[in-house]
Amino acid sequence: MDIKKIVKLSQGYSRDYRITKGKKFRLKDFDPDDTGDLKAEDKPRAKEALQIGVQALSEFQEKLYAQQRWGLLLIFQAMDAAGKDGAIKHVLSGINPQGCSVSSFKAPSTEDLNHDFLWRCQKRLPERGMFGIFNRSYYEEVLVVRVHPEFLHRQKLPPKLVTKSIWQERYRDIRNFESFQSRNGFVIRKFFLYVSKDEQKRRFMSRLDEPSKNWKFSAADATEREHWDEYMSAYQDMIRETATEEAPWYVVPADNKWYTHVIVAAAIIDALDSLGLAYPEIDADMRKQLQQARTALESS
Ligand code: ATP
Ligand code: MG
Numbered sequence: 575m576d577i578k579k580i581v582k583l584s585q586g587y588s589r590d591y592r593i594t595k596g597k598k599f600r601l602k603d604f605d606p607d608d609t610g611d612l613k614a615e616d617k618p619r620a621k622e623a624l625q626i627g628v629q630a631l632s633e634f635q636e637k638l639y640a641q642q643r644w645g646l647l648l649i650f651q652a653m654d655a656a657g658k659d660g661a662i663k664h665v666l667s668g669i670n671p672q673g674c675s676v677s678s679f680k681a682p683s684t685e686d687l688n689h690d691f692l693w694r695c696q697k698r699l700p701e702r703g704m705f706g707i708f709n710r711s712y713y714e715e716v717l718v719v720r721v722h723p724e725f726l727h728r729q730k731l732p733p734k735l736v737t738k739s740i741w742q743e744r745y746r747d748i749r750n751f752e753s754f755q756s757r758n759g760f761v762i763r764k765f766f767l768y769v770s771k772d773e774q775k776r777r778f779m780s781r782l783d784e785p786s787k788n789w790k791f792s793a794a795d796a797t798e799r800e801h802w803d804e805y806m807s808a809y810q811d812m813i814r815e816t817a818t819e820e821a822p823w824y825v826v827p828a829d830n831k832w833y834t835h836v837i838v839a840a841a842i843i844d845a846l847d848s849l850g851l852a853y854p855e856i857d858a859d860m861r862k863q864l865q866q867a868r869t870a871l872e873s874s
Pocket of ligand 1: 680681682719
């Protein structure tokens, strides 16, 4: 399939889930079980489409890498068992590992807490020409930290700075940070993998039932479920406050993994296509050097 067709299809698939202006965003307008125009019996077709998408991503990546101008930051946020790891694994399976870095952000270390809340993520930003993937990110600072105020108290902030406005201030800091990154050539796309509470339960159950999945289960995940509504409200606020034209959120239905992967791949293809990537042009000087190298090689 030619790339123009893939791009057009990708735009069609991903458009409905892209949020660029958060003001009116309501999570309840989205359905975790949504599969768009596709039905369960279309799953094999969706898998084929994903393979084509993965190939297209790999071609885009090569150009991004060759050009060394733009960088791409992909942020994944979700409740446990929503499939962040699987989405990263499948969608980016065709990517050259040399052009890509993946960072997972878990509970912060003492050194992290001795700095501002963006510090540990800033250290892991991609270079020009690279894909940077954040499995969780500074967005935890307005999610888990908001749901559990005791984490905020551990952050060693001067008490005078911890006021009622702290979440609004963090949203503003994040917007400014992302707009700064965008103006410097770093393209940001953010994915909220939206799984339902019932589907999460099914996945936790299968982690308990299947020995090969036992290692994935953590008792803490089950207790976080008790805060489900608070998390959903924190996600909604986060998207309202930080969805922008330059750094949109995608609210990706996550109850059906095959559909999640198609949407994530489509959104990344759309982002990369918008950059007009091309291999660097060879100038006359370079052409001459190539010619000389050929002559030298032929006579060696
Ligand atoms: P998996 O469960 O698939 O291994 P994970 O990303 O859930 O992946 P865990 O080690 O289970 O990894 O969880 C990381 C935990 O760290 C999450 O509960 C997350 O909310 C928490 N975390 C991340 N950032 C922060 C932060 N800034 N402050 C407090 N907790 C955080
Ligand atoms: Mg976990």
